[in-house]
Amino acid sequence: MRKLLIGDVGARFISALEARHIVPLLYPAFFFALLAAAFFFALLAAAPLAAQTPNALWPKLRRPLRLILLLFLFCSLSAERVAGQTPTIVNASRNIATNLSGLNNATTTGCNLGTQTAETDYFWCLADPSVAGNAIIVACGWSDNTATLTISDDKSNTYTSFVGPSRHASGQDIQIFVASNAAAGAHQLDAHFSAASSIIQCVAYQFFNIVSSSPSCGTAVSATSAGAATVNAGNITSSTTNCLYFQFAEEDGGVQPTWTAGTGYTLGDASIRESEAAQFQVFSTAASHPCSMTISSSSKWNTACIALKPATQGGDATTPVVIRGLTLNPMEDSLTSYTFQTPCQSGLMVAASNMDAGAPVTAISSTSPTVTWNEVGAPGVSNTEGSQEIFFAAATFTSSTSTTVTTTAAATHSDIAFYCISGASSSQPDSGLATGTGNVSSFTSPVATASNTPNSNQGVIIGTVGIAQNGSTSCDPTGFQDNQDNNNNWCHFYYTSAGTRNFDIVVDQRSAAGGIGAWSAGYVAFKSATATSPGGGQKRRKLELLDENLAAKIF
Numbered sequence: 001m002r003k004l005l006i007g008d009v010g011a012r013f014i015s016a017l018e019a020r021h022i023v024p025l026l027y028p029a030f031f032f033a034l035l036a037a038a039f040f041f042a043l044l045a046a047a048p049l050a051a052q053t054p055n056a057l058w059p060k061l062r063r064p065l066r067l068i069l070l071l072f073l074f075c076s077l078s079a080e081r082v083a084g085q086t087p088t089i090v091n092a093s094r095n096i097a098t099n100l101s102g103l104n105n106a107t108t109t110g111c112n113l114g115t116q117t118a119e120t121d122y123f124w125c126l127a128d129p130s131v132a133g134n135a136i137i138v139a140c141g142w143s144d145n146t147a148t149l150t151i152s153d154d155k156s157n158t159y160t161s162f163v164g165p166s167r168h169a170s171g172q173d174i175q176i177f178v179a180s181n182a183a184a185g186a187h188q189l190d191a192h193f194s195a196a197s198s199i200i201q202c203v204a205y206q207f208f209n210i211v212s213s214s215p216s217c218g219t220a221v222s223a224t225s226a227g228a229a230t231v232n233a234g235n236i237t238s239s240t241t242n243c244l245y246f247q248f249a250e251e252d253g254g255v256q257p258t259w260t261a262g263t264g265y266t267l268g269d270a271s272i273r274e275s276e277a278a279q280f281q282v283f284s285t286a287a288s289h290p291c292s293m294t295i296s297s298s299s300k301w302n303t304a305c306i307a308l309k310p311a312t313q314g315g316d317a318t319t320p321v322v323i324r325g326l327t328l329n330p331m332e333d334s335l336t337s338y339t340f341q342t343p344c345q346s347g348l349m350v351a352a353s354n355m356d357a358g359a360p361v362t363a364i365s366s367t368s369p370t371v372t373w374n375e376v377g378a379p380g381v382s383n384t385e386g387s388q389e390i391f392f393a394a395a396t397f398t399s400s401t402s403t404t405v406t407t408t409a410a411a412t413h414s415d416i417a418f419y420c421i422s423g424a425s426s427s428q429p430d431s432g433l434a435t436g437t438g439n440v441s442s443f444t445s446p447v448a449t450a451s452n453t454p455n456s457n458q459g460v461i462i463g464t465v466g467i468a469q470n471g472s473t474s475c476d477p478t479g480f481q482d483n484q485d486n487n488n489n490w491c492h493f494y495y496t497s498a499g500t501r502n503f504d505i506v507v508d509q510r511s512a513a514g515g516i517g518a519w520s521a522g523y524v525a526f527k528s529a530t531a532t533s534p535g536g537g538q539k540r541r542k543l544e545l546l547d548e549n550l551a552a553k554i555f
Contacts, residue, residue: 085310087244087282089268090134090206090317091127093326093482096415097201097274098122100330111188111482112328118196125188125482126204127326130155132184133314135210139248139278140191140202141172141302147195151177155186163220168302171252172199176220176306181212181313201276203269207244208314215308217243221291222304227253229298233291233305240286242310247291251275253300258341258402262292267399269327270341277341282310319494320458320528321348325420326482328490331355331411338411339404342366344397344420348428349373350526351391351405352464353380353416354488359409360387361416368400376524377433383520385468386414386488390433390524394426417482417490419462423528430454430527431461434503440515446476446504449521453500456531461523465489465505468517472505487511495525498534 095101095112098119111125122140130136138151138159144167151159157179164175179186191202221234231249238245247265251257252275259270259277270277283289291305316322324346331338342349351373353361360380364373373393380389397420405416436450452461465472467487475491482490489505503523507516 085209085312086242087207087209087308087310088316089280089324090131090208091322091324091326092203092205092268093125093127094203094269094271094276094328095124096328096330097199099199100274100332118198119200120193120196122191122200122202123188124202124204126186126206127323128317128319130182130184130186130206131208131315131317132182133212134182134206134208135215135308135314136179136182136186137205137207137246138177138189138202139174140200141174141250141276142193142197142201143199144168144171144173145195145197147193147197149175150192152190152192153179153186154188155183157182157186162216162306163222163304166222166224166302166304168224168252168300171224171300172250172302174222174248174250174302174304176246176248176304178215178306178308180210180215201250201274203248203278205246205268205278205280208316209310210244210313211309211311212313217307217309220304220306224302226300227298228301229295231293231295231301231303233303235288235290236305236307237288238283238286238307240309241284242282244280244282244308244310245289245291245305246278246280246308247293247303247305248278249276249293249301249303251295251299251301255295255297255299257295257297257299260294261399262290262294265293266345267343269325270343271327271329272339272341273330273333319460320496320531321421321423321460321526323419323460323492324422325418327418328482329416329418331405331414331416334410334412336408336410337404337406339402340418342401342403342418343399344401345399346397346420346422347426348392348394348421348424348526349397350419350421350462351416352419352462352490353389353405353414354464354466354490355387355389355407355414356411357382357384357386359407359411359414361389361391361405362408363406364391364403366393366395366401366403368398368402369395371395376429377435377522380433381435381437381520381522383437383466383518385518385520386466388464388466388520388522390462390464390522392428392526394424394428415488417464419492421460421526424459425527425529425531428526429524430456430459430531431525434523435521437520439518441517443509443513443515445507447507447516447519448502448504450523451500451502452523452525454495454498454525454527456527456533457498458496458531459525459527461493461495461501461525463491463493463503463521463523465519465521467507467519470507470509470511470516472507474506476504476506477501487516
C-alpha cells in the first residue's frame with residue numbers, strides 16, 4: 001500500500017474545502033495572519049530584553065502564532081499540489097473518415113489508411129508523439145456491425161476500452177479507449193477491427209496529469225437517439241475532484257449539423273461533413289456532472305462519455321511551439337465554398353491545402369473571431385497533379401471558431417489540414433513559401449522537394465506535398481508526418497536553431513511500379529513567441545555605438 005503523505009492529506013483537505021467554496025475566503029485570512037505573525041516577530045525582535053519575561057506577551061502568543069504559520073504553509077503547499085493535478089490537454093488529432101479519404105491502398109506506414117472500402121485496419125497519428133507518463137484517449141466510430149475493435153500504437157502502449165462498443169442499428173457504432181502512463185514517442189495509431197468495417201472515423205487526444213493506473217473517475221455512460229438536438233450521454237458521478245470528462249459523438253441521420261459544446265465544455269474538434277465531435281471539461285467538484293452537447297438540427301446520434309482521475313503525472317510538450325490541434329478535412333462535394341468547424345484555443349492557425357489541379361484556394365476567412373487569413377507566397381505551387389497552398393491567421397480563436405474556404409473552381413478530390421498552434425508569435429510568418437516541383441517516372445526514394453530557411457532561431461515548419469501516384473511514408477529531415485491522402489503528404493518539423501532545412505519525402509510503390517510521377521511541394525516556417533533573429537544582438541550593438549559616437553560629437 002502506498003504511504004499516505006502529508007501532501008495527500010492536505011490535498012484532500014483542500015479539495016473538501018473547494019467543494020464547499022471556502023478556500024477563496026480562507027486564503028486571504030491566512031495571508032493576513034502570516035503578515036500579522038511577521039509583524040509580531042519584528043516587534044519582539046526590536047523590543048527590550050525585559051519585555052520578553054515570562055509574564056510578557058510573547059510567551060503567550062508564540063505557540064498560536066506558530067500554529068497559524070504552519071497551517072498557512074500546510075494549506076498553501078497542499079493547494080499547490082491540487083492545482084498541479086489538473087488534467088491538461090497536450091494535443092488532439094482527427095483524420096478523414098474512410099468513406100471520404102483518398103485511394104491510398106493498403107499500407108501500414110504513414111498516418112492514413114483510407115481506401116473508401118471496408119477495411120480491418122485504420123491508421124492515423126497523434127498531432128505530435130506522446131510525452132512519457134501522459135494519457136492517450138482514443139475514440140472511434142464506424143458503420144454498425146458486429147465487429148470488435150482494438151487499439152494499438154507504435155510504442156506498444158496498452159489501450160483499455162472504457163465504454164462501448166455502443167451499437168446503433170443502421171447508424172454508427174462508437175467506442176472510447178484510454179492508454180494511461182503512456183511510453184514516450186508514440187505517434188502512429190492502429191484501429192484494428194475483427195471484421196472489415198466502413199465509414200471509420202477516429203480521434204486521438206493526449207493529456208497530462210491523469211493518474212497512471214486505474215484512472216476511471218466514475219462509471220462511463222453512453223446513449224443513442226432516433227432524433228434529438230441535445231446529444232446527451234448521461235451523467236457521471238465523479239469519485240474525486242478535478243476529474244476530466246471526455247465525450248465523443250457521431251450524428252448518423254445524414255443531417256451534417258454544426259456542433260455546440262455543452263456548458264463549461266471545450267469543443268476539441270468537430271466535423272460538419274463527417275458528423276463527428278469531441279469535447280472535454282475538468283470538473284473541480286466531486287458530484288454528478290452531465291455529458292451533453294447540441295447539434296443544429298434534430299437527428300439520430302450515438303454518444304459516449306468517460307471520466308478520468310487527476311494526478312501529478314506526465315507533462316506538456318517541450319517544443320518551441322506546440323501543435324494543440326490537427327484536423328484533416330475533405331473537400332469532395334464539387335463545391336467552390338466549404339465551411340468547417342475549426343475550434344482552437346490558441347493564437348495561431350495554419351491551413352495547408354492540397355487541391356485539384358485548376359481549383360486552388362482563393363480565400364479563407366473565419367468567424368468567432370472574424371478574421372481574414374493571409375496566404376504565404378500566393379498563388380502557391382502547382383503541377384499537373386494539383387496545387388499546394390499555405391495560409392495563416394493570428395487571432396484569439398475559440399471553441400466556436402468556424403472557417404470558410406473558397407476555391408476558384410469546384411473541388412472534388414481535395415483536402416485541407418488545419419493546425420491550431422500555441423506559443424507562436426503574433427507576427428508571422430518566419431519565411432516565405434519554399435517550393436519545388438518535378439516528375440519522377442522511375443522509382444527513387446527519397447525525393448528531394450525544397451529548402452526552407454527561417455528568419456529566426458525557433459518555431460515550426462509546415463509542409464504540404466502533392467503526389468500523382470503511389471505515396472509517401474515520412475518527412476525528412478526527421479519530422480512528423482501528419483497525413484497522407486490521395487497519395488499526398490502533410491508534415492511539420494520543429495527547428496531550434498537558425499539555418500536552412502533541406503526537405504525530402506520517403507516514398508513507396510504501393511499503387512504501381514515506377515516513381516511518384518508529377519509532384520509539387522510547399523513549406524513555410526512559423527516562429528515562436530520567444531524566437532530571436534540571428535545577428536539581432538550585433539545590430540543592436542552597432543546602433544548603440546552609433547548613438548555613443550553622435551553623443552561624443554555633440555557634447
